[in-house]
Amino acid sequence: MSSIEIKDLRHTYYNPHTRQQVLALDGVNLTVGDGEFVTVVGPSGCGKSTLLYLIAGLVRPSSGEIRVDGRVVSGPGSDRGMVFQEIAILPWRTVRQNIAHGLEIQGVAREVRETIVKRYVDLCGLNGFEDKYPYELSGGMRQRVAVARTLASNPKVVLMDEPFAALDAQTRITLAQELHRISLATSPTIIFVTHNVEEALYLGDKVVIMSRRPGRVKSIVSVPVPRAKRTYEDVMGNPELEEIRQFIFNAIREEVMGSVSDDGEVRSFDEVQGDSSKGRRRWWQILLHRTILSALGVAIVAGGYAVKGALDAPKKLDPDVLAAVRRGEPVRVVVHFQFPVEDFHIRYLQSYGTVGAVTSHEIQLQRVMPQQLLKLAGHYWVERVESDRGG
Numbered sequence: 001m002s003s004i005e006i007k008d009l010r011h012t013y014y015n016p017h018t019r020q021q022v023l024a025l026d027g028v029n030l031t032v033g034d035g036e037f038v039t040v041v042g043p044s045g046c047g048k049s050t051l052l053y054l055i056a057g058l059v060r061p062s063s064g065e066i067r068v069d070g071r072v073v074s075g076p077g078s079d080r081g082m083v084f085q086e087i088a089i090l091p092w093r094t095v096r097q098n099i100a101h102g103l104e105i106q107g108v109a110r111e112v113r114e115t116i117v118k119r120y121v122d123l124c125g126l127n128g129f130e131d132k133y134p135y136e137l138s139g140g141m142r143q144r145v146a147v148a149r150t151l152a153s154n155p156k157v158v159l160m161d162e163p164f165a166a167l168d169a170q171t172r173i174t175l176a177q178e179l180h181r182i183s184l185a186t187s188p189t190i191i192f193v194t195h196n197v198e199e200a201l202y203l204g205d206k207v208v209i210m211s212r213r214p215g216r217v218k219s220i221v222s223v224p225v226p227r228a229k230r231t232y233e234d235v236m237g238n239p240e241l242e243e244i245r246q247f248i249f250n251a252i253r254e255e256v257m258g259s260v261s262d263d264g265e266v267r268s269f270d271e272v273q274g275d276s277s278k279g280r281r282r283w284w285q286i287l288l289h290r291t292i293l294s295a296l297g298v299a300i301v302a303g304g305y306a307v308k309g310a311l312d313a314p315k316k317l318d319p320d321v322l323a324a325v326r327r328g329e330p331v332r333v334v335v336h337f338q339f340p341v342e343d344f345h346i347r348y349l350q351s352y353g354t355v356g357a358v359t360s361h362e363i364q365l366q367r368v369m370p371q372q373l374l375k376l377a378g379h380y381w382v383e384r385v386e387s388d389r390g391g
């Protein structure tokens, strides 16, 4: 468990092709308590994924600060695990091997690893599929593997970016129910991004509503029913929550429509309830609004991230390269991405070495030191390792 403090966070992306800057987040302030489950909603493109990348340490903020357990985030760490908007499990590993991957990187002993994997196979309903490969699974099962794989490495903070977005409505509810149960059993601190207001209300201790881009925290709603006492059906039928649901829909709609009176203040549900009940909407308006939201959910901005891969280093290395690695000499590598390379990947990989050629799916890195190589290979799919003595 872990607390998170976000202060005056601002992030600007720079697109080297168009030479344009995009201010994604500006003035984000948020505190998440130890073991709290916070859900985040907001219009598409408002910076929700960016916020998670920043907390994960995959992207550096332009200004402001994020602290996890009082320590400033300066890069990725095993205390924070992320489930990405696009499913990111390793296609060449079985379910069991995928779930064990984080534990292998942490150097957890095999027997302990097996016990933990078994626990998460049970918790995530993957029994009987342990030795299957991702291509043999349904989308819902693959997403369960992604969740199990993140939770199994026991991060203090779990960052989940629309993990159930691509699933049908029923599977989505089932997985939300499983996550609800698992989170109560394991109590990590969770930040969960979703476009689905019901999901946000069912899962969260509080719901954070973000403004349109540049994103900031517009409003925070505490869900009055304790998480341990909730069932999905109760949340759907609870009149007290119906008010809150309408408040959240309204707040997002204001942002989508751009008709908000923007005083920069974070206002709570109670504060705004007066004016929100004035504009009680009819069922057809809610329906229309839900349709808009689902359409927005489909418009996913590629937050592409590398398939996490492991180089079976150093045993597969060419003997000359291996000798160079043993001597502590730098190497040259190619990092392969399953998705198109994005600006932030380039910036992030700069911490491992000097960035050379960049193609749509590959980044060449020079002067990578051996220790960095092992770390890099733990997170990314590393290919073509060569000695780089000449620099």
Ligand SMILES: Nc1ncnc2c1ncn2[C@@H]1O[C@H](COP(=O)(O)OP(=O)(O)OP(=O)(O)O)[C@@H](O)[C@H]1O
Residues within 6 Å of the ligand: 013, 014, 015, 022, 023, 024, 043, 044, 045, 046, 047, 048, 049, 050, 051, 085, 213, 296, 299, 300, 301, 302, 303, 342, 343, 344
């Ligand atoms: N690598 C990038 N380079 C330039 N701009 C980017 C990059 N990644 C995101 N953006 C821009 O930053 C803004 C925030 O993007 P982000 O993906 O965080 O939004 P989001 O709230 O997660 O959206 P969605 O709900 O559609 O997933 C968007 O305007 C997006 O176009």
Ligand SMILES: [Mg+2]
Residues within 6 Å of the ligand: 048, 049, 050, 085, 161, 301, 303
């Ligand atoms: Mg996103």
